[in-house]
Amino acid sequence: xxxxxxxxxxxxxxxxxxxxxxxxxxxxxxxxxxxxxxxxxxxxxxxxxxxxxxxxxxxxxxxxxxxxxxxxxxxxxxxxxxxxxxxxxxxxxxxxxxxxxxxxxxxxxxxxxxxxxxxxxxxxxxxxxxxxxxxxxxxxxxxxxxxxxxxxxxxxxxxxxxxxxxxxxxxxxxxxxxxxxxxxxxxxxxxxxxxxxxxxxxxxxxxxxxxxxxxxxx
Amino acid sequence: xxxxxxxxxxxxxxxxxxxxxxxxxxxxxxxxxxxxxxxxxxxxxxxxxxxxxxxxxxxxxxxxxxxxxxxxxxxxxxxxxxxxxxxxxxxxxxxxxxxxxxxxxxxxxxxxxxxxxxxxxxxxxxxxxxxxxxxxxxxxxxxxxxxxxxxxxxxxxxxxxxxxxxxxxxxxxx
Numbered sequence: 001x002x003x004x005x006x007x008x009x010x011x012x013x014x015x016x017x018x019x020x021x022x023x024x025x026x027x028x029x030x031x032x033x034x035x036x037x038x039x040x041x042x043x044x045x046x047x048x049x050x051x052x053x054x055x056x057x058x059x060x061x062x063x064x065x066x067x068x069x070x071x072x073x074x075x076x077x078x079x080x081x082x083x084x085x086x087x088x089x090x091x092x093x094x095x096x097x098x099x100x101x102x103x104x105x106x107x108x109x110x111x112x113x114x115x116x117x118x119x120x121x122x123x124x125x126x127x128x129x130x131x132x133x134x135x136x137x138x139x140x141x142x143x144x145x146x147x148x149x150x151x152x153x154x155x156x157x158x159x160x161x162x163x164x165x166x167x168x169x170x171x172x173x174x175x176x177x178x179x180x181x182x183x184x185x186x187x188x189x190x191x192x193x194x195x196x197x198x199x200x201x202x203x204x205x206x207x208x209x210x211x212x213x214x215x216x217x218x
Numbered sequence: 219x220x221x222x223x224x225x226x227x228x229x230x231x232x233x234x235x236x237x238x239x240x241x242x243x244x245x246x247x248x249x250x251x252x253x254x255x256x257x258x259x260x261x262x263x264x265x266x267x268x269x270x271x272x273x274x275x276x277x278x279x280x281x282x283x284x285x286x287x288x289x290x291x292x293x294x295x296x297x298x299x300x301x302x303x304x305x306x307x308x309x310x311x312x313x314x315x316x317x318x319x320x321x322x323x324x325x326x327x328x329x330x331x332x333x334x335x336x337x338x339x340x341x342x343x344x345x346x347x348x349x350x351x352x353x354x355x356x357x358x359x360x361x362x363x364x365x366x367x368x369x370x371x372x373x374x375x376x377x378x379x380x381x382x383x384x385x386x387x388x389x390x391x392x
Contacts (some may be wrong), residue, residue, distance in 0.1 A: 068225045072232045079236040093254065146223045 005130045012134020014200040018111045018185075019142035020191040025111040029143050029181045031102040036159050038098040039147025040140070045084060045103065047136025050112060051078040053077045054132045057116055075115050078107040111135060146187055150174045220312050246248065260282070266314035266323040267294040278388050281381065293317050296389050302377035303337050304329060305369040314379060320351035324378070329370075336370030344371065348378060353386040 018024045030047065034043050035037045056076050085103055088096035096103070115135055118129035151157065155176035156164045173179040195201050248280045263270045267286045276283040281300040288294050297315035300309045307330035314323035331337055338344050349359040357379040364371045
């Protein structure tokens with residue numbers, strides 16, 4: 001695969017991971033990460049909606065004046081998120097209950113806007129799609145790891161299956177909001193340590209190309 | 219065309235297209251979702267009123283009432299959903315009354331009472347005392363307050379008394 005495309009995906013997962021590096025999109029992350037299955041669903045929906053939003057936006061981009069770029073994008077994302085919500089209501093009402101208000105709140109998620117403003121509105125379609133794919137994967141990885149830790153230690157089970165046996169005393173706090181914040185803080189620290197140690201944050205192509213694909217450089 | 223006009227038109231157009239699209243999605247999904255909600259409601263009602271076939275929503279004195287009908291459209295009873303100030307917060311509960319005016323079920327849907335104390339209102343031992351109590355009875359004579367959880371249980375008993383009065387007035391003389 002083209003190295004620019006790989007870089008685009010790579011950047012979303014590592015140096016511009018929305019959760020660990022940008023601290024964005026924390027609302028759905030904290031809200032639905034108590035159980036692995038709901039976390040995974042949220043991650044996949046997040047990625048899917050983000051890609052569709054970007055695709056539609058990129059196709060329409062030429063006709064949208066800069067002044068109304070953001071409002072039009074809100075309409076696109078709100079329409080898509082509501083559609084997903086209705087589809088879940090029809091096919092997976094249980095999952096929809098689990099995701100609750102956080103699903104609809106995706107419509108105004110700052111990660112969506114950041115990627116459109118910073119990347120999609122200045123780059124070719126194909127690259128912006130791979131960029132949001134990377135960002136979506138970065139978010140999914142973060143929420144799956146966090147939800148896995150919270151469910152495992154908070155209930156002693158994973159995907160509903162008992163792991164530690166009857167003698168394990170679950171850390172109930174992890175299922176609640178304070179536990180989510182603490183676990184997320186520790187996870188962020190750990191992720192950043194790992195990223196630094198293995199030099200996953202280097203972003204050579206962008207610097208070479210000098211076009212500033214990074215949010216920090218723009 | 220001035221720039222602001224173009225911006226406005228694009229924005230309005232986007233809104234209209236989004237609206238039309240969502241209307242389509244909604245029309246497609248509406249029937250399935252309503253059907254499922256109906257089935258869920260009927261499943262809940264079936265616990266109190268076996269043989270339920272349909273129900274009608276009503277609202278009376280701030281309470282939500284579901285008038286329950288059987289297969290031949292005969293009146294089976296009414297399920298009242300109401301809330302009552304308990305010890306620490308509102309207690310939301312359902313009271314099912316059959317057409318003879320007897321309580322056939324009581325279920326606490328939501329409460330914030332102290333778990334080990336006021337939590338008894340959720341226990342079957344407390345709730346089952348209400349079964350069979352008629353609108354002609356005085357509820358507080360038939361059901362005992364649980365010592366230690368006086369406020370929580372007293373709140374439910376008083377509230378049931380009120381609800382029974384409303385039910386008698388509104389629905390039993392049909």
